[in-house]
Amino acid sequence: MDYISSTMLMLLTIIVLGALLITILTRLSEINKTLTIMRLELSTLKNSLANKVHSADEKPEEAVQKKSEQKTTIQHGSNTETQTSTTKATDAETETKETVVIGESIQQPPMVDVSVKTPETEALMLSEEALEKQETAPTPFQPSVIAPAEASVAPTENNAIPLQQPSTKAEETPLSPTDEATANTEQLEEMTEKTTNYEKFIGENLFGKIGILVFILGIGYFVKYAIDQNWINEVARTVMGFAVGVVMLGLAQWLHKRYHTFSSLLAGGAFGVFYLTVSIAFHYYQLFSQTAAFVILCLTTIFMAIVSIRYDRCELAVTALVGGFIAPFIVSTDSGSIIALQTYLAILNLGMFALAFYKKWGLLPIVAFAFTYIILWLTVIESHILYYNLQINFLVLGFATLFYFIFLLPVRLIMQPSCSQRMHRALMAVITLNGFIYLLYGGCVIADSDMFINEPGYLSFFIAFVNLIFYLYLRFRISGHDTLRKTMSALTIAFASIGVPLLFTNTTIFIIWATESVLLLWLYTKEKSVIYERSAAILAFLSIIFSLTYYILWYTSYEDTSHKLFLNSNFLMLFTISIASFVAAIIMQRNRRLFSKGRRILHYTPCNVIAYAVGFLWLYMAFSNDFTCYLAEDIAHEANPLTTATILLAGSLVLHRRFKVRKYKVAYLILLCFVTIVYMVTIWGGYDIRSTTVLTLQWVTTSVVATLMGYIMWKMLALHWETKKLQPFFAVISTLVWLTGARLLLLTFGNPSFDTGFSLSLGTAAFLLMIIGMRCKSKEVRMVSLAEFGIVLGKLVLSDVWTMPALGKIIVFISLGLLLLTLSFLYQKLKDVLF
Incomplete structure (x- = not known):
């Protein structure tokens, strides 16, 4: 405590000296400002008198010019008696005005520029002298663009060009000395605002704040030193602290009109002394009870707020507010x-x-x-x-x-x-x-x-x-x-x-986020606020990513029997996100113009397609996850392809206007190949002996796949362009589906062997394709049919003759022979049409 007291006393002494130095610097700054203003006023008066003399010199030149123009007009033969009398009167009046103006200019007393050059004002004087030279420089003569009326007369005898009056700009009345002083003052203020005066900031602001802080510490050191020397007792010390604060506050009141910033610093320092005095009196001298000390601090804070209102200084209010927050800790005890x-x-x-x-x-x-x-x-x-x-x-x-x-x-x-x-x-x-x-x-x-x-x-x-x-x-x-x-x-x-x-739990979180994103997207279409668009995009992204992660890592286990099919949180989560994606895509589609213009996060071109894709994918995951978790393995294995084909068929039928075949032909071809592969894997895989439920699901899948393929082929063949390129592709795809259906038919009747069935089904498919090729006059389809017949004949010669049972040989040979004879007959009959 002795060390702290001695340090505080030393700082108090420094603060007093700093305050005195700040006062001197402030006075010097005010004197410098006064000298600057006087220089500006003298410069303004000098410029205004120079402008008057310059305007007086211009008037005789205008009179001489008018006189020469009148003489030129007389030389052209337009000298009438009326014009002569008018000209003489004008000449007399002009000479009179000229004499008066010259007399006034002679009577003007000379201006004597008396200035004292100091280091502070030397730069300002140089700039003013340069401005004065620029203003008093002679203005070059500029001829008028529009010639006067006299110039339109015929040329003179001596082919002289008539004189034109000098161009007169918009008449500008000279500013009065007061107005020019105001303009110069405003210009000086603007220059001051643009450039930071670090000297002013350090001298008026920074030194003042540091000085007040050091002064407060100095008061504390002085009091501590007096205590150590037993000069004053505890009560006197406290009274002295309050007295120092009152003196500082009184000095601030005396100076606040002339020195606004400095008085505010003094007032803030005064209240700082009050807070320090109360704190020492409570903690070290026990002169106040906790309640009394707290009340004094509260009253001090209120009084300081009133002073800040009187001085109109925000920094005093901030100081009072900080003191109010510190007050409870100044008088705090462990039992607070x-x-x-x-x-x-x-x-x-x-x-x-x-x-x-x-x-x-x-x-x-x-x-x-x-x-x-x-x-x-x-x-x-x-x-x-x-x-x-x-x-x-x-x-x-x-x-x-x-x-x-x-x-x-x-x-x-x-x-x-x-x-x-x-x-x-x-x-x-x-x-x-x-x-x-x-x-x-x-x-x-x-x-x-x-x-x-x-x-x-x-x-x-x-x-x-x-x-x-x-x-x-x-x-x-x-x-x-x-x-x-x-x-x-x-x-x-x-x-x-x-x-x-x-x-909420995980699945509920994703459901609410997805629903909220759709709601925000709809609000964006109504309010056109970017906040709704960005929030919808963020929530949609989070719901998609986290739901996918949850589906992959933490889906319901096979042994979970606490929930039922389609009545569990996972299905509701995925199904809700799917529906939300469809709704978002429909909203974007109905507001296509809004989502297509400008650079925005949810642009129509990719985001609408992504929304539909997410909707279909999450809908498939919802059903597939439940089928896998709550159905038998063989039934779930057949239900998933049926779900895929059904979703794709429904999407193709519902969105045929949004995704037109002409524009998305490649996507439809990929879709056709994908469905064919899924269907073939479903039928050709699995066990040879299948239950009735499995066979039923496979036949339903066959009908859905056939409907989807027929719809896509019908839409694609309706386009006249590229028809020949697509016909062989459709022929091959149709043959594969036909063979897979034949395989399913044999499995339905309990015949797992497909050796004889393959030759018969492929021959039948080739025959049907030949009929279609002949009817549609499609050489490409007929070539595919011939290739399929070649495969059947090759298999017949290389395999069936040697390995097929007798009954199978009889059926295959007879059937194939009849087909080939029929085709040969048709070729002979339609040769004129086909070739």
């Missing part, structure tokens, strides 16, 4: 009440906002916001006082809610026209951080208690609801304030989205 502290903070913040609204000081809410939540975090969370005390938990959560509403009050400050752009951004940051800190702080309070509301998700939804109310009020009751309205909308969406994972 957390409820009393939060009550005091609530009252202090309400008073702060009243002062901020009255004086339109936006800095006060920012300071209060920072100090309030720092104090709450240090005194509540870090102190661990919430454990096993439900009553205190409820009160602390109630105060947290109160502070949340208090720090939503800057909305009113933002709505005021006087709010600057910089302050607007700072207050918007306070409003945004307020909700997140309240959620974090309230979540910690809830987590450390046994409340009936033990989920922070409810708190997040509550914050979203409050922001929604503010948004609706700004949307329907207040015009303008687009940034504030969009911020409230974004906060509503953010906290509603955050509350979902805090309150």
